[in-house]
Amino acid sequence: MVRASLLLVSSIALIASSASAEIARIKAASGPAIVERGAARLPAATGQSLLAGDWLVTGKDGRISLSFIDNTRFAVGPNSRVAVSKFEYDRTRQQGSFVTQVDRGSLAVVSGKIAKSGRDAMQVRTPNSLLGVRGTRFIVEVPK
Amino acid sequence: MSARTFAISIFVLLAGCAHSSLVLLPDEDGGHGQVAILESAGKANDTIVGEANSRTALGGSKPAVRPLGANGLKPAEASLVSELPPPAKSFTLYFLQGTTEMTPESMPVLEELRSEIAKRPGAEVQVTGHTDTVGSDADNDALSQNRAEEILNLLASKGFDRSIMSAVGRGERELKDPTADNVSDPVNRRVEVIVR
Numbered sequence: 001m002v003r004a005s006l007l008l009v010s011s012i013a014l015i016a017s018s019a020s021a022e023i024a025r026i027k028a029a030s031g032p033a034i035v036e037r038g039a040a041r042l043p044a045a046t047g048q049s050l051l052a053g054d055w056l057v058t059g060k061d062g063r064i065s066l067s068f069i070d071n072t073r074f075a076v077g078p079n080s081r082v083a084v085s086k087f088e089y090d091r092t093r094q095q096g097s098f099v100t101q102v103d104r105g106s107l108a109v110v111s112g113k114i115a116k117s118g119r120d121a122m123q124v125r126t127p128n129s130l131l132g133v134r135g136t137r138f139i140v141e142v143p144k
Numbered sequence: 145m146s147a148r149t150f151a152i153s154i155f156v157l158l159a160g161c162a163h164s165s166l167v168l169l170p171d172e173d174g175g176h177g178q179v180a181i182l183e184s185a186g187k188a189n190d191t192i193v194g195e196a197n198s199r200t201a202l203g204g205s206k207p208a209v210r211p212l213g214a215n216g217l218k219p220a221e222a223s224l225v226s227e228l229p230p231p232a233k234s235f236t237l238y239f240l241q242g243t244t245e246m247t248p249e250s251m252p253v254l255e256e257l258r259s260e261i262a263k264r265p266g267a268e269v270q271v272t273g274h275t276d277t278v279g280s281d282a283d284n285d286a287l288s289q290n291r292a293e294e295i296l297n298l299l300a301s302k303g304f305d306r307s308i309m310s311a312v313g314r315g316e317r318e319l320k321d322p323t324a325d326n327v328s329d330p331v332n333r334r335v336e337v338i339v340r
Contacts, residue, residue, distance in 0.1 A: 022268075022310075025266050025267075025268045025340070026266055027229040027264070027265060027266040028227070028229070028265065028266070046265045046266040047265070047266040048266075049268075063227060065227045065228060065229050066229065067229045067232070067268065067340040069268070069270070069310075069340075071231070071232050071340065073228050073229045073231070074228075075224050075225070075227040075228045075229075077220065077224045091270075091312040092285055092289075092312065092313055092314060092315065092317075093317070094314075094317075106220070106221070106224055108221075108224045108225050108227070108228055110171075110172070110228055110231075111177070115177075120180065120182065123182070126164045126202060126203075127164065128163075128164055128184065128185055128186075128202060128203035129164065129181060129182075129183055129184045129185070129189075129202040129203055130181075130182045130183035130184075131166065131179050131180065131181060131182065131202075132179065132180035132181075132182045133177075133179055134177050134178040134179065134180060135171075135177035135178075136168065136169075136171060136176055136177025136178060136179060137168075137169040137170070137171050137172065137176070137177075137225075138166060138167060138168045138169055138179055139166070139167040139169070139221055139224060139225070140164070140165075140166055141164060141165050141166075141167070141221075142164045143163075143164070
């Protein structure tokens, strides 16, 4: 009985974390910079939290930096369109999968716990390639 | 347009169409990891980029990895890297067994925690419970989650902003003092507060 209720509690926690939980928080932003969430366009202000599926969009001179709950860190450069297409993370086991899409612009990354949790658990997609991140610091640039 | 000017304009077009690229940097601790190119131009690829301070043009069938050379990063790349947020910082709190009363050694840590959060705009705080190896994994997961929530409430009562905090139980997965199973160990029974 105890075991069954524990299981229930943990599955509820898992559902709650996958539905609409915070995955990252913006630490700094400047210039034209927004978060696109479905049809909504939110200002990319310091402290704004992100959900899986959000787009980070910057214009000329726009910049956004953010940290994820698995310790991954991003810096998004000017004229960029970057989506966190997939972010699933079990905070108890520190395992998950993370797919970022860079349509244009530039993105600096320091990977976190998800990249360490399995081979190619963290991937970055550009218009012409798919990268598997094996624990590292790197920049991806996609010129217009 | 003559054939010659046509050829020149095609050349200019191609030259102007810069390729996507990957720059692999050393890690902050001095080592470096790898990035695998899994697909390129719609086809499976198996290039492993493992040289730090290298630049790789993406989108070809055989991506060439070149050293950055003496000039290093372009100015725009260097400024992008400098805008990465600082790494997360971790603080460990100990409590008198079974209570929410902090040990005297942990009291000053609380003030360090407060000032670290104040230094970080947009801070986010993870209160993480850890157990020792007494009991089952499932019980320790639940125990550490409850403990984390209890300490989150304690921190909130001491003026820490509840809206930036979340509780996580790690059970007995991350022992500070590696012991055999079913060993009672006060060093392992702790709460780690991670500030991002």
